[in-house]
Amino acid sequence: MRALQYTVRVSEAEAVTPRVRRLRLVAADGTALPPVSAGAHTVVSIDTGERVIRNAYSLTAPSLSGGAYEIAVLRTPESRGGSAFIHERLREGDSLTLSAPANFFPVNRRARHHVLVAGGIGITPIAAMAEEIFRLGASFELHYAVRSAHDGAFCRELAARFGGRLHLYCGERQERLQVQAVLPNQPLGTHLYVCGPERMIEAVLADARAAGWPNANLHAERFVAPAGGEPFSLFLRRSQRSVTVGADESVLEAIERIGVEAPHLCRGGACGECITAVSHADGTLDHRDHFLSAAERDAGEHVMICVSRLKGRELVLDL
Amino acid sequence: MSEVKSRPKWGRLAVVPEAAAHLVCAEGVGLDAVAEAFGDHDAAQAAATVLLAGPTTAAQAGLTGTRVLSHPSRATAFTAFHAHLDRAKMGTAIYLAGSESFLNAASAIAEAHGVVREALQGEHRGARTRRVQCVHCKGIMEAVAVSPIVCSHCGVHLMVRDHYSRRLGAFMGVVVDAEAPGVLPQALRL
Ligand code: FES
Numbered sequence: 001m002r003a004l005q006y007t008v009r010v011s012e013a014e015a016v017t018p019r020v021r022r023l024r025l026v027a028a029d030g031t032a033l034p035p036v037s038a039g040a041h042t043v044v045s046i047d048t049g050e051r052v053i054r055n056a057y058s059l060t061a062p063s064l065s066g067g068a069y070e071i072a073v074l075r076t077p078e079s080r081g082g083s084a085f086i087h088e089r090l091r092e093g094d095s096l097t098l099s100a101p102a103n104f105f106p107v108n109r110r111a112r113h114h115v116l117v118a119g120g121i122g123i124t125p126i127a128a129m130a131e132e133i134f135r136l137g138a139s140f141e142l143h144y145a146v147r148s149a150h151d152g153a154f155c156r157e158l159a160a161r162f163g164g165r166l167h168l169y170c171g172e173r174q175e176r177l178q179v180q181a182v183l184p185n186q187p188l189g190t191h192l193y194v195c196g197p198e199r200m201i202e203a204v205l206a207d208a209r210a211a212g213w214p215n216a217n218l219h220a221e222r223f224v225a226p227a228g229g230e231p232f233s234l235f236l237r238r239s240q241r242s243v244t245v246g247a248d249e250s251v252l253e254a255i256e257r258i259g260v261e262a263p264h265l266c267r268g269g270a271c272g273e274c275i276t277a278v279s280h281a282d283g284t285l286d287h288r289d290h291f292l293s294a295a296e297r298d299a300g301e302h303v304m305i306c307v308s309r310l311k312g313r314e315l316v317l318d319l
Numbered sequence: 320m321s322e323v324k325s326r327p328k329w330g331r332l333a334v335v336p337e338a339a340a341h342l343v344c345a346e347g348v349g350l351d352a353v354a355e356a357f358g359d360h361d362a363a364q365a366a367a368t369v370l371l372a373g374p375t376t377a378a379q380a381g382l383t384g385t386r387v388l389s390h391p392s393r394a395t396a397f398t399a400f401h402a403h404l405d406r407a408k409m410g411t412a413i414y415l416a417g418s419e420s421f422l423n424a425a426s427a428i429a430e431a432h433g434v435v436r437e438a439l440q441g442e443h444r445g446a447r448t449r450r451v452q453c454v455h456c457k458g459i460m461e462a463v464a465v466s467p468i469v470c471s472h473c474g475v476h477l478m479v480r481d482h483y484s485r486r487l488g489a490f491m492g493v494v495v496d497a498e499a500p501g502v503l504p505q506a507l508r509l
Pocket of ligand 1: 265267268269270271272273304306
């Protein structure tokens with residue numbers, strides 16, 4: 001089973017901040033890419049020459065009307081090579097492969113008001129949502145925390161487009177985004193969306209719950225980039241194949257390296273698509289996803305292979 | 320019991336402890352459910368407003384800390400409910416209690432104000448009557464307690480189905496004796 005893929009060409013590559021590179025992507029065959037809803041992401045396959053890395057990126061506001069797609073890629077020190085490759089080696093005119101966009105973080109169209117909260121590169125889906133809500137003519141406010149005005153992607157564009165609806169918080173100027181100050185006095189039927197560093201997401205959601213906001217009104221985008229760990233052996237029971245999961249690759253990537261296909265969508269521990277039954281684990285499962293409940297994690301019967309790993313010797317999967 | 324997907328399910332009211340305010344819309348004996356849920360929660364009682372369709376009942380004795388506003392009819396209670404929802408802030412928990420048709424109508428109002436279904440609590444109390452639409456003449460009948468019935472608009476014999484339309488807030492009544500006119504199944508309470 002192969003999901004729909006697009007071959008695209010990089011038509012523009014531009015540094016929007018010292019650490020963020022914007023890519024504009026057009027279909028290699030010249031056709032128009034279909035419009036997307038705000039909050040959608042795509043999985044980009046990056047062939048570094050040594051291996052293929054697949055990373056999920058949110059589609060930014062210019063993608064909404066279709067034609068071309070845009071992503072904004074943060075250079076992360078803990079990158080496994082994907083973002084470093086995009087920053088250092090990718091050139092205008094180069095080709096990439098994209099998965100068809102999927103959206104786990106859509107705007108609720110029935111909301112009376114939208115509170116959008118972004119930290120750092122978390123602005124990518126949030127700015128697309130602001131644009132979509134703005135075009136719908138609905139009520140919203142955008143809170144964006146950055147290290148410095150210089151370091152925050154799209155600060156100037158957002159201020160120009162959204163004016164007083166943008167609230168910018170510069171860490172450098174000791175401005176702190178205090179969500180407790182934002183939560184009171186929001187009209188009933190308000191929805192809150194947050195994307196940013198994990199700690200920020202947890203703090204915002206905790207504050208909102210403590211203020212009596214129902215879970216149904218709270219939305220978080222929390223892709224986690226698969227981070228590395230100690231290598232371990234993997235055995236696929238049904239296909240009778242074994243492979244070593246390297247220090248800087250995920251279980252899913254190791255499986256794909258030996259040509260076995262496993263279902264996946266977000267590759268970031270959020271969608272649940274890659275859930276896989278564990279036949280045996282010689283070691284401790286290191287769950288890093290946001291999909292399994294605490295009870296499911298403890299049961300140890302399933303693992304999300306796009307981000308989670310084993311701390312131990314060998315993992316046997318029902319694949 | 321009929322088990323139909325499109326029929327809304329209601330549970331038991333439980334106070335949301337984190338909520339900063341509580342807005343309740345209840346009808347008649349629905350107030351009993353409110354008193355049971357809020358009985359032990361002094362702080363929640365003080366932060367609650369109850370809009371009641373119909374006169375207050377003995378249950379009000381269990382809600383000493385709460386503002387209970389009694390309205391002469393469902394329509395006036397709903398007018399007040401609209402106004403309160405308009406002014407309500409996030410952090411207000413919404414509760415409904417009463418008959419099925421009351422719950423259906425009140426939840427439609429709450430949802431129109433942007434309250435998410437999952438965040439809305441309702442408890443069914445009182446008579447198990449249904450609001451029924453005759454699928455043939457589209458006439459609506461309130462408080463139908465038995466099936467089959469005669470359509471009060473076009474006169475055909477209708478079986479009250481479990482099929483519920485959330486759009487109309489009514490159950491479907493379908494002709495029952497098309498094959499053999501006048502041959503009716505035994506009437507049952509809904
Ligand atoms: S692919 Fe989405 S959770 Fe793994």
